[in-house]
Amino acid sequence: MHSAVHQRIAATWRLESAQVVAAVMRRVRDLGVAEDIAQDALVAALEHWPKDGIPDKPGAWLMRTALNRALDHLRQRATREGHEADIAADLVALQADRAPDVAELVDAARRDPIGDDLLRLVFTACHPVLSADARVALTLKLLGGLSTHEIARAVLQTESTVAQRIVRAQRTLRDAGVPFELPHGPALAERLGSVLEVIYLIFNEGYTATRGSDWMRPALCDEALRLARVLADLMPREPEALGLQALLEIQASRSAARTDAQGRPVLLEQQDRARWDRLLIRRGLDALSRADLITESPGPYQLQAAIAACHASAASVESTDWARMAALYAELARLAPSPVVELNRAVAVSRHAGPAAGLAVLAPLLHEPALARYPWLSAVCGDLLQQLGRRAEAREAFERAASLTQNEADQALMRERAEALRDTPAHPPRADRA
Known part of the structure; x- marks a missing residue:
C-alpha cells in the first residue's frame, strides 16, 4: 500500500516541484x-499521505504546505533580523491569515501576463553566470524534479560531484545577485539562448550518450522534451522556443x-x-x-528542425530532399558557424552530389582543432571513403573513430565497420607521416 502511495508522491513531485520551488522563490528570494x-513540503507529504490518504488535489497540497512554510521562514527572518517592515509585503503576498486554496492559485497564475514564476x-536555473554543467544539473533538479541520485x-557523475555542483550553482546565483525575474528587450534574446542551449544539451546527452555502456539514455530525452514543451507553452510567440520543441519532437x-x-546502434x-x-x-x-x-527569418533551432523535418517527411533515405537539406545546412552555417554544422553539411552534400x-x-575539417578528438569526423570520413572504394583508408578512419569515442556502443x-574492411591491406605509410 505504502509503495503505491510513495510512487504517487514521486510522480506528483516530478510534475509539481518546479511550480512549488518557483512560487516559494518569488517570496523568499533565495x-x-x-x-x-x-x-520540506515533500517530506511532509511522505509523512502524512501514507497515514491520511492522498489528497484530492496533491499538487495544491504541496503548494499550500510550501507557501505556509515560506511564511514561517519570513516571520522567523523578520524576528531574527528586525526587518519586519521590509518584508511586510511578502507576508501580505502569502496571505498570512489563511492558506491559499486551489482557485486562488489558479486565479493568481491567470493574472500574471508572462507565465510568471x-x-x-x-531563466534563473539557466543563467549564463553558471557553467554549462551547473546549468544542466540545476535545471534537471529544479525543473525536472530529479533527485541528486x-x-x-x-x-x-558521482552523487557528491553533482551535489557540490548544485550547491555551488546556488551560491553563485546568490553572490552574483541574480534577480528572480524575466529579462526584457535584448537581454531576453541573449538569456533565451542560454535556456535553449541547456535543454538541447540535456536532450543530446540522452539521444547519443557521450560515454558509458548505453547508446541512448531515454530518461534524459524525455526530460528535455518535457522542458522544451513547457518553455514553448510559456513563450508561444518565441519562434526559437517553438523551433527547439519541433526539433526535439522530431528527433x-x-x-x-x-x-x-x-541495444546496438542502428x-x-x-x-x-x-x-x-x-x-x-x-x-x-x-x-x-x-x-x-511568426518569423520569415528562422533561427538556428528552426533551421535544425526544418532539417529534421526533411528526414521525417521522407519515406526512405533515397527519397529524402538532400538538396534542400544541404541548402538548410548552408544557411545554418552562415547564421551559426560551427565545424559540426559543416560536418553535417558534408553528409548532406554527399547524399545530394556524391561522396x-x-x-x-569535409577535407578542411580534418585540420580543424575543435574536431581533433571528435569521433564523428572520423566516422563520416570513413563512410565517404568507403563509398569511394578507398577501403583501407576507410578502415583507418573507423578505427580512429572507435579510439576517440567514450561510448561503448559507438x-x-x-570497430565492426573497420573489421568489415579488414580484407584490404593497410594503406602504406606516406612520407609525411611521422
Missing part, C-alpha cells in the same frame, strides 16, 4: 532556501528505431521508418509551422 522549503525559474546516474520520434533488439539509413513515432512527428511539424508563421563532393566539404559499431 534559491537555496526555496528549494529547502519545497523539499515558472518562467522566471527557467537520479541526476548523477543520468550524467554519469525523439526516431528513438525506437535507433537501436536493435540487443544508423539512419538502416532504420525501419515504420517504427518512427508519427504522433511525435506531427507535433514537431505543427510546432515548426507555428514558428514559421567526392561531400569529401571536398566503439563496438566503429
Whole structure:
C-alpha cells in the first residue's frame, strides 16, 4: 500500500516541484532556501499521505504546505533580523491569515501576463553566470524534479560531484545577485539562448550518450522534451522556443528505431521508418509551422528542425530532399558557424552530389582543432571513403573513430565497420607521416 502511495508522491513531485520551488522563490528570494522549503513540503507529504490518504488535489497540497512554510521562514527572518517592515509585503503576498486554496492559485497564475514564476525559474536555473554543467544539473533538479541520485546516474557523475555542483550553482546565483525575474528587450534574446542551449544539451546527452555502456539514455530525452514543451507553452510567440520543441519532437520520434533488439546502434539509413513515432512527428511539424508563421527569418533551432523535418517527411533515405537539406545546412552555417554544422553539411552534400563532393566539404575539417578528438569526423570520413572504394583508408578512419569515442556502443559499431574492411591491406605509410 505504502509503495503505491510513495510512487504517487514521486510522480506528483516530478510534475509539481518546479511550480512549488518557483512560487516559494518569488517570496523568499533565495534559491537555496526555496528549494529547502519545497523539499520540506515533500517530506511532509511522505509523512502524512501514507497515514491520511492522498489528497484530492496533491499538487495544491504541496503548494499550500510550501507557501505556509515560506511564511514561517519570513516571520522567523523578520524576528531574527528586525526587518519586519521590509518584508511586510511578502507576508501580505502569502496571505498570512489563511492558506491559499486551489482557485486562488489558479486565479493568481491567470493574472500574471508572462507565465510568471515558472518562467522566471527557467531563466534563473539557466543563467549564463553558471557553467554549462551547473546549468544542466540545476535545471534537471529544479525543473525536472530529479533527485541528486537520479541526476548523477543520468550524467554519469558521482552523487557528491553533482551535489557540490548544485550547491555551488546556488551560491553563485546568490553572490552574483541574480534577480528572480524575466529579462526584457535584448537581454531576453541573449538569456533565451542560454535556456535553449541547456535543454538541447540535456536532450543530446540522452539521444547519443557521450560515454558509458548505453547508446541512448531515454530518461534524459524525455526530460528535455518535457522542458522544451513547457518553455514553448510559456513563450508561444518565441519562434526559437517553438523551433527547439519541433526539433526535439522530431528527433525523439526516431528513438525506437535507433537501436536493435540487443541495444546496438542502428544508423539512419538502416532504420525501419515504420517504427518512427508519427504522433511525435506531427507535433514537431505543427510546432515548426507555428514558428514559421511568426518569423520569415528562422533561427538556428528552426533551421535544425526544418532539417529534421526533411528526414521525417521522407519515406526512405533515397527519397529524402538532400538538396534542400544541404541548402538548410548552408544557411545554418552562415547564421551559426560551427565545424559540426559543416560536418553535417558534408553528409548532406554527399547524399545530394556524391561522396567526392561531400569529401571536398569535409577535407578542411580534418585540420580543424575543435574536431581533433571528435569521433564523428572520423566516422563520416570513413563512410565517404568507403563509398569511394578507398577501403583501407576507410578502415583507418573507423578505427580512429572507435579510439576517440567514450561510448561503448559507438566503439563496438566503429570497430565492426573497420573489421568489415579488414580484407584490404593497410594503406602504406606516406612520407609525411611521422
